Amino acid sequence: MNLSEIVARYDEELRTSDYADVDASANGLQVGPDDREVETVAFAVDAAEQTIEAAADRGADLLVTHHGLSWGGIERVTGRQHDRIAPLIENDVALYVSHLPLDGHQELGNAAGIADLLGLESREPFGELGPEHVGQRGIAPDPIPTDRLRETLESELDHFGQGVRVLDFGPEEIEEVAVLTGSGVDWLDEAVESGVDALITGEGKQKAYHEAREAGITVLLGGHYATETFGVRSLRSLADDWGLETTYIDAPTGL
Secondary structure, three states, X not given: OXXXXXXXXXXXXXXXXXXXXXXXXXXXXXXXXXXXXXXXXXXXXXXXXXXXXXXXXXXXXXXXEEEOOOEOOOOOOOHHHHHHHHHHHHOOOEEEEOXXXXXXXXXXXXXXXXXXXXXXXXXXXXXXXXOEEEEEEEEEEEEEEXXXXXHHHXXXXXXXXXXXXXXXXXXXXXXXXXXXXXXXXXXXXXXXXXXXXXXXXXXXXXXXXXXXXXXXXXEEEOOOOHHHOHHHHHHHHHHHHOXXXXXXXXXXXXX
């Protein structure tokens, strides 16, 4: 399949252009020619030396990631930036990135993946960012004790042995849940205002402890990396459906 067709399909499905004014990431094709044939696609959460070199070793023509290389533009290709881009060019590997569009997708996104894992019902967008949303909320089919919710996440997330941390200030049983993966505690106020019992995200900030305690809401921190593997795996499934050979590069950070 031609690279331009793959890019066009992903951009349309993810509504990439709709996030142009709210995302610092340069979503879409970040490295590569507009026109080339692609047979093998690698998928990873992060575009870093480790994953780029692994993609090249596996013979990938294209690497698709959630976190890319360009955040608000690249002024110089030196140092670490050079060391990341060089193996892409040297091995003729293109790079496609989807950051907030993949967070916000209500079926393929990271939050949607966790909602699927928990079987949440009556879902709706959560996490306003300008005109878009970057998360999802829903209702558990049955109330979930906080410890069981934590155990479920610990057993399913690739948290690199770091476990799931809990700020346990909400009700004993969780019914309504908001999910905003990665660094999502900035939407804690929205979670409180929406009336959910718990917010599931990746990493926390110092102030979140007191804010959650004062608001009486539970926050579960599953790890930035661990909560953001779902989206790229969904994009891999699409590529499989298109008849492409695919591979997934797991590079957990424990963070």
